[in-house]
Amino acid sequence: MKDKEITPKYHEQVYQPEADTYLLLKAVMAEIKYDDRVIEIGTGSGKIAGEAYKIAKSVTGTDINPHACRSAAALGPEIIRTDLSAGISSEFDLVIFNPPYLPTEEEEKIDDWLEYALDGGISGRETIEKFAEVLPEIMNKNGRCLLLVSSLTGTEEVRNIFSGKKLLSYVILSEICEDETLYILRIVHDVCGNP
Secondary structure, X not given: OOOOOOOOOOOOOOOXXXXXXXXXXXXXXXXXXXXXXXXXXXXXXXXXXXXXHOOOOEEEXXXXXXXXXXXXXXOOOEEEEOOXXXXXXXXXXXXXXXXXOEOOOHHHOOXXXXXXXXXXXXXXXXXXXXXXXXXXXXXXXXEEEEEEEEOOOOHHHXXXXXXXXXXXXXXXXXXXXXOEEEEEEEEEEOOOOOO
């Protein structure tokens, strides 16, 4: 009899692994090295951080949602409850982020923990813009970042945000899912100083 993978039951206020999670996980598995120091921002269920924990030297996850922190911690990595990377002074080899990217009008907002995983603000890029501010501080000079982006958010607009921070980005994976296309951006420091 073939072993079945057991799907864990997550708290209702935790973002469940979906197509975006699995596309990002695919990119992570192709990118990760055993000696990497890894951080997953907004770890949610911990699916990606948990898989990275099986491979990399050191894995840290962050989330603002206390229910997500408990789910992710059960999978092994160190979990810190914080907003993005607030309070973290370390540098990492691999930074992973599946940000909230859904364009959300004020009247569409719901007041619960799951909102943090979904609400990307009016443009869908509000959290991504905040992340771009801190990424150069947490990604070491030879580090890489894998960021999930949706066509709903505007891939070129997101790439321009990082370009303005002296970071290079390019698409390494994509997948069409219902009414959007999902992209994985690989982001690195622009060591040549391109304009």
